[in-house]
Every structure is written in structure tokens, then in C-alpha cells.
Amino acid sequence: MSTTAADSKPIAKSSNRARDIVSLVLGIGIVVALNVAASFVSWRADLTSEKRYTLTDETAELMRTLPDKVFLKVYLAGELPSDLRYLSNSTRELLDEMRVLSDGKVEYVFTDPNASADEKTRNEVYADLSKQGLVYSSLHTQREGGRSEQIIFPGALLTYRGKTIPVQLLKTQYSVADPEMVNRSVNNLEYEMASAVRQVTSTFKPRIAFLDGHGELDELQVMDVKKALGELYDIEVGRVRLDSQLNALSEKVEGGRYRSNLFDLLIIAKPDSVFSDKDQYVLDQFIMNGGKTLWLLDAMDPHLDSLRRRQFSIATPLDLGLEDLLFSYGVRLNTDLLLDKSCAFITIPTTPYGDQKQMEALPFFYEPIVVPRNDHPIVKNIDPVHMRFVGSMDTVATDSVRKTILLTTSPYTWLLRNPARVALNRPDNPPPFEQTTTPSLPVAVLLEGPFTSAFSDRLSPDFKGNTEFRFREHGRSTSMLVVSDGEVIANRVDRAQGKYYTLGFDPTARSKIFGNREFIINAVNYLLDDKNLISIRNRSIALRQLDPARIVNDRPFWQGINVALPIVLSLVLGGLLYFVRQRRYAKA
Numbered sequence: 001m002s003t004t005a006a007d008s009k010p011i012a013k014s015s016n017r018a019r020d021i022v023s024l025v026l027g028i029g030i031v032v033a034l035n036v037a038a039s040f041v042s043w044r045a046d047l048t049s050e051k052r053y054t055l056t057d058e059t060a061e062l063m064r065t066l067p068d069k070v071f072l073k074v075y076l077a078g079e080l081p082s083d084l085r086y087l088s089n090s091t092r093e094l095l096d097e098m099r100v101l102s103d104g105k106v107e108y109v110f111t112d113p114n115a116s117a118d119e120k121t122r123n124e125v126y127a128d129l130s131k132q133g134l135v136y137s138s139l140h141t142q143r144e145g146g147r148s149e150q151i152i153f154p155g156a157l158l159t160y161r162g163k164t165i166p167v168q169l170l171k172t173q174y175s176v177a178d179p180e181m182v183n184r185s186v187n188n189l190e191y192e193m194a195s196a197v198r199q200v201t202s203t204f205k206p207r208i209a210f211l212d213g214h215g216e217l218d219e220l221q222v223m224d225v226k227k228a229l230g231e232l233y234d235i236e237v238g239r240v241r242l243d244s245q246l247n248a249l250s251e252k253v254e255g256g257r258y259r260s261n262l263f264d265l266l267i268i269a270k271p272d273s274v275f276s277d278k279d280q281y282v283l284d285q286f287i288m289n290g291g292k293t294l295w296l297l298d299a300m301d302p303h304l305d306s307l308r309r310r311q312f313s314i315a316t317p318l319d320l321g322l323e324d325l326l327f328s329y330g331v332r333l334n335t336d337l338l339l340d341k342s343c344a345f346i347t348i349p350t351t352p353y354g355d356q357k358q359m360e361a362l363p364f365f366y367e368p369i370v371v372p373r374n375d376h377p378i379v380k381n382i383d384p385v386h387m388r389f390v391g392s393m394d395t396v397a398t399d400s401v402r403k404t405i406l407l408t409t410s411p412y413t414w415l416l417r418n419p420a421r422v423a424l425n426r427p428d429n430p431p432p433f434e435q436t437t438t439p440s441l442p443v444a445v446l447l448e449g450p451f452t453s454a455f456s457d458r459l460s461p462d463f464k465g466n467t468e469f470r471f472r473e474h475g476r477s478t479s480m481l482v483v484s485d486g487e488v489i490a491n492r493v494d495r496a497q498g499k500y501y502t503l504g505f506d507p508t509a510r511s512k513i514f515g516n517r518e519f520i521i522n523a524v525n526y527l528l529d530d531k532n533l534i535s536i537r538n539r540s541i542a543l544r545q546l547d548p549a550r551i552v553n554d555r556p557f558w559q560g561i562n563v564a565l566p567i568v569l570s571l572v573l574g575g576l577l578y579f580v581r582q583r584r585y586a587k588a
Contacts, residue, residue: 055097059194063101070160070197071107075129075153076169078112081139083182084154084170090186091156091169094193113153122151129153133166154185160200165231167196181511195232206233206264206528213241214279214320215272217490222269224491224503225520232521240266244278246469249286258289258472265292265527270486272301274321284325284454288475292527294520297322298486299333299391302366302422312423315389315416328454330398330447331482336391337420338441340368341412341433344386345508348424361508365414365426369514370407370443378446378481378522379406383515386504389422390485392441400449406481407444412436446526448479481523489520 055063072095076088088110098106113125126136134155154170169192170185185192208229210222219226219239240263242248249266250259266286275283287293298318306313317335326332346364367388372379385407392415395403412433456473464471491503504514 055094055101055190059098059190060101062194062197063098063106064103066102066105066197067201068161069105069107070102070158070200072109072156072158072167074108074110074156074169075113075134076156077110078114079150080152084139084152087154087169087182087186087189090189094189098193108156114150126151126153129157132157132164135168137170158196158200160197163200165196165200167192199232207262208233208265208267208524209238209240209263211242211266211268211271212239213243214275215270217269217486220493220495220498220500221490222267223493223500224517225489228517228521229524242275242279242282244276244282246282249282249291250289252468252470256470258470259285261286261289261291263291265294265524267294267296267489267524269296269489270298271320272298272318274319276321280321280325281455285472287329287451287478287480288453288472290476290478292478293480294523294527295322295326295480295482296486296489297333297482297484298389299335299484300337300389300418300420302337302389307422307424311425312421315418315420315422317418325454326482327396328398329451329480330396330401330403331445332394332396333482333484334392334394335418337366337416337422338368338390338392338409338443339365339414339416339426339431340370340409341365341430342369342371342384342410343367344369344506346424347508363430365430366422368409368413368443370409372407372515374406376404376406376446378526379519382518382522383504383513385488385516385519386506386514387443387485388487390443392438393443393445393482393484395442395445398452401451402448404446404448405442405444406446407483408440408442411439413439413441415441443485444481444483446479446481448477450477451475479527481527488516 074088074091074095076084076091080088092108092110095106095108099108113129114122116122116125130136134153134157136151136153139150139152154168156167156169158165158167169189170182210216210219210226240248249263250261253260263286266283283293297320300315301318302315303313315337323333343363343365344367345361346367347359347361367386368390370385370387372382372385374380390409395405414431414433414436415438453471453473453475455471459471463469464473489503492501492505492507493499494501502512503517503520504512506513
């Protein structure tokens with residue numbers, strides 16, 4: 001009995017259909033099995049060149065060692081402009097990574113403070129968030145019905161073991177969100193989050209004090225750094241006076257060979273009067289017992305009152321009585337002023353036009369803009385540092401002390417020796433910077449190691465053996481940073497309104513453009529051996545912004561591409577498929 005071709009076709013079709021069904025079922029089974037297996041395996045790949053979605057080793061270790069749950073309530077939800085949506089998405093991605101590394105101990109929720117339709121309820125929410133320390137921003141948008149305003153709180157409240165602290169994600173002093181500031185905030189997200197977590201979980205509580213009593217910068221002039229340090233270390237950064245008192249910086253410990261310091265770090269910001277021998281001794285023994293010191297000193301007095309009245313003045317040496325102390329530690333402040341071609345601008349009256357006084361922004365060579373040129377953690381990846389009436393420094397050969405020059409002026413630096421003339425008309429008569437013989441002079445030096453007391457050869461044996469003073473001749477290993485500009489830490493202030501501006505704020509640009517704040521905070525982190533925070537802050541993420549001009553000019557082209565390209569591709573692929581099918585069935 002023979003089988004015809006007509007009879008074999010149904011059998012072949014049935015066999016093919018069964019094979020297709022088996023393949024389909026098998027494929028579905030493999031996909032389900034892979035998904036089930038994947039649910040038990042965590043695997044993440046960061047394909048970006050700068051590893052923007054990978055936390056630093058320090059943050060990763062912090063997450064893995066969290067002792068308890070951390071909960072964040074993030075107020076970046078609802079209708080937001082594109083730049084703040086970018087900040088919101090970046091925050092969510094960061095928290096997702098932290099949650100994975102902490103094994104679920106980091107929990108978060110995003111909420112909209114404007115969710116309520118009732119204005120009274122919204123105002124109550126605003127007041128509560130402000131009371132807890134979050135700063136609002138005001139968004140103005142143009143609609144068909146007119147101009148509208150939206151209040152947002154670009155920050156979060158972090159809660160750990162019943163304690164809640166604010167985390168300001170958008171770092172701006174103004175109530176208006178600035179796109180450039182949003183980009184900076186995205187770059188600093190990991191630092192802000194990690195430092196907040198460290199603040200609530202760390203048991204290390206350093207004690208920091210600003211020195212007072214010698215004409216130093218007042219509290220309002222250093223308020224920005226003071227608040228930043230207070231947030232970072234969860235302490236009250238206070239002020240201390242020496243007044244020739246042995247117990248001002250240390251205390252006697254019963255049974256101890258030496259005295260014990262009351263503070264971990266002392267900040268000496270722009271003193272203008274002489275330190276007595278007793279005050280010098282108290283400072284010296286604070287350092288010998290391991291105290292860290294941030295010296296921000298002027299060696300010259302520019303006599304600004306005369307400069308304002310007469311448009312010029314003569315800068316003279318400022319006697320602080322600290323020369324022998326610093327010399328014994330390994331550094332010397334020179335009595336000179338540095339003029340730098342890389343400088344800030346000053347607004348001064350120029351030739352009047354008619355009856356109106358004309359104001360013009362001109363380069364002021366006495367205010368150098370110092371660009372960091374090495375990879376030390378204190379200055380790596382920070383913006384240029386703005387200095388005023390800065391002098392040069394020399395390092396001195398001292399045993400066992402390591403010296404690192406952190407900041408230098410530009411190659412186009414002109415040195416004015418004592419006495420130095422300061423004049424507002426310098427822009428009209430600039431020095432011949434190209435002919436300078438004093439390029440790139442040091443203005444910030446880090447000293448590390450065990451120091452020898454400046455009083456080791458100045459005290460009698462009876463004094464050294466006195467149990468009340470407990471003199472220490474050779475100190476414990478410690479570190480200090482010396483900067484030859486007292487105002488590098490000074491934020492601009494408005495005395496009339498009693499307010500201050502962010503350190504690094506430039507009145508000409510009307511924004512923060514200088515890295516003074518980061519320089520000081522990094523220095524404090526480093527001196528306190530808190531190098532983990534520095535490594536996080538020094539991380540650099542490329543923020544690739546769109547060109548606003550090209551967005552406007554090229555919009556029609558890209559809109560046409562987005563509309564026409566899918567249609568063209570569909571037609572091409574459809575035609576190709578039709579051609580293939582025609583040839584296949586024509587052969588059959």
C-alpha cells in the first residue's frame with residue numbers, strides 16, 4: 001500500500017505544529033526558570049566611564065556595617081522641572097544602591113510636600129519642614145493664565161534610632177533653584193548622604209574650637225564653616241579664649257604624665273594682635289599633646305581704612321608674636337604681599353560720565369585666585385580658592401616633620417616686599433607679570449609628624465620638672481595646616497541685616513564659584529583623620545549638560561528625525577520583509 005504526496009502533507013504539518021508547540025513550551029519554561037533563578041541572585045553592572053552608579057569603597061563599607069535601619073523621607077516628588085527631576089532620579093538611584101549594599105537597612109520614601117489641595121495644610125507642612133531644618137526653594141513658571149509659584153523642599157529627613165536630622169540635597173543659599181547648582185548637588189549626593197549617615201551612626205565626636213581674644217574673625221564672619229562643621233560632626237563648634245590660662249586648652253589628669261587636651265582641633269582665623277608668651281606656651285603644649293591646628297594668618301596689615309579713604313595705603317608687618325612658634329614647627333611667614341595675574345575683580349568708581357558716577361569691575365591683583373595643582377586629598381577636585389592680601393611662605397628644615405605645599409599662586413606672580421604699597425589704580429598700572437622672578441609661591445603648607453616644643457630651650461629645669469605644668473618637650477605625632485591668608489575662611493556678611501553668604505560666594509557673579517568652603521572642610525576632615533569623607537567628596541562625576549543654544553537652534557531638526565525616522569524604518573523593514581516573502585514563496 002503506497003502513500004501519496006497528498007496524504008503526507010497533513011502528517012508533515014501536524015509534526016511541524018507539534019514541534020512548534022514543544023519549542024514554545026520549552027522556551028517559556030526556560031524564561032520562567034531563568035527569572036526564578038535571577039530572583040535569588042543579585043548582579044549589577046555599571047557601564048558608565050566614571051562609575052557614577054558605583055559607590056566609593058568608603059561608602060560601601062559604611063553601608064555594610066550599618067548597625068541598624070536608616071529611614072529617609074525625601075521631599076522630591078510631584079511636578080518638578082527637568083533639572084530637579086534629574087536630582088530626584090539621581091537620589092533614588094543612590095538610595096537604591098545603598099539599600100542593596102546595606103542588605104535592606106536603608107529604607108526610603110519619596111513624598112510631595114505640595115500633595116494636599118488645601119492651602120492651609122500645605123502651609124503647615126512647609127512650617128514643619130522649615131522647623132526641622134530643611135530650606136525651601138521657590139520655582140516660578142510661566143503658564144497661559146500667568147505666572148505661578150511653587151514651593152519645594154529639595155531635601156530629606158533622615159531618621160536613625162529615634163533621632164532625625166535634615167539632609168539638604170540642593171545646596172544653595174537662595175530661594176531659587178539654579179540649574180548649575182543642581183548639577184553640583186548631584187555631584188555631591190553621595191557625600192551628603194554618607195556624611196549624614198556617619199553623623200547619626202558614628203561614636204566619634206571631635207571637639208573643635210575657634211580661638212578668640214586676639215582680634216580674630218567674629219562669629220558671623222565664620223558662620224558658614226561653623227554651621228557646616230556643626231552639621232558634619234554633630235557638635236557645637238564653640239569659641240575659646242586663652243587669657244594666659246593654662247587650663248584654656250587642656251586639663252591636668254591625675255596620675256598622668258602630661259596634660260590632656262580639651263579639644264581635638266583649634267582654628268586660629270586672622271588674629272590681629274600679639275600673643276603673649278603665656279598664650280604661646282598654652283598653644284605650644286596643646287600641639288605637643290597631639291592637638292591639631294588650622295593656622296589662618298596674615299603677616300601684613302594692608303590698612304584698609306586708609307585704602308578706602310585715599311585709594312591707596314602702605315601695608316606694614318603685623319606683629320603677632322607667633323614667628324618663633326611657627327619657625328620651630330617648620331614654616332615661616334614672610335612680610336610681603338603677592339600680586340597675581342590670576343585674580344578676582346573689584347568694583348570701583350571710574351571716570352564719571354556726565355553727572356553719573358560710573359562703576360566698573362576691574363582685576364584686583366591683591367586678591368589671587370589660586371588653582372590647586374596637586375592631587376592631595378585636601379585640594380583635589382575643588383574649585384579655585386579666593387584669597388585676599390596673601391603673603392608668601394617658606395618651609396624650614398626640621399627633623400621628623402613632613403611638609404606638603406598644598407596651594408601656590410600662579411606662574412605670573414609679582415612679589416611686593418615690606419613696606420608694600422596697595423593702590424586701587426593697579427589695574428591701570430599692572431606689574432610686568434611676564435617678567436616675574438617670583439612665580440608660583442607657596443601660600444598653604446601642611447605639616448605632619450612629631451613636633452618639638454618651641455620652648456624646649458627657653459625654660460628652666462625647675463619649670464620643666466613642675467608637676468603642675470607637666471611640660472612636654474617632644475610632642476605626639478600630629479598635623480597642622482598653615483595658610484598665609486586670614487580671610488580664606490571668611491564668608492561675606494551683611495551687617496545691616498545680620499546675615500551671611502555662603503563661603504566662596506562672588507558678588508560679581510552673584511553665585512558661589514570659589515572652593516574656599518571645600519578647602520576648609522577638607523582640611524578639617526584631614527586633620528581629624530576623617531579621610532573617608534574626603535575620598536567621597538573628591539569623587540568626580542562628569543555632568544554632561546545639554547547646550548541651551550543648540551537645544552533652541554536644532555529643535556526642528558531633531559523633532560523631524562523623531563517623527564520621520566520611525567516611519568521610514570517601518571516602511572523599509574516592511575518592504576524588505578515583503579520582498580523576502582515574495583522570493584521564498586515564488587520558489588515554493
